[in-house]
Amino acid sequence: MFEGEEMPEMKLFGRETIEAYISEGGFICLKQDSPLGEDPSIVMMLPTDIPQVVKWLQQLAGEFKS
Numbered sequence: 001m002f003e004g005e006e007m008p009e010m011k012l013f014g015r016e017t018i019e020a021y022i023s024e025g026g027f028i029c030l031k032q033d034s035p036l037g038e039d040p041s042i043v044m045m046l047p048t049d050i051p052q053v054v055k056w057l058q059q060l061a062g063e064f065k066s
Contacts, residue, residue, distance in 0.1 A: 010020040019031045027044040034040055045053060 011017055017033045021029050021031070023029050023044065026047070028047055028050060029045075030043045032041045
């Protein structure tokens, strides 16, 4: 991406909305809205943690398919 260029909106719809974004503090965040109207759940990760988290998610997805 080029400086000043905005990132595309990253949201999954069809259930409670899941949104991915970069916080002002430089964390990569996943936010999921609550179906009951409560505060959303937010998971904050350091960019260096992402490769490991992706591996875990891929392992879990593979187990789900089995």
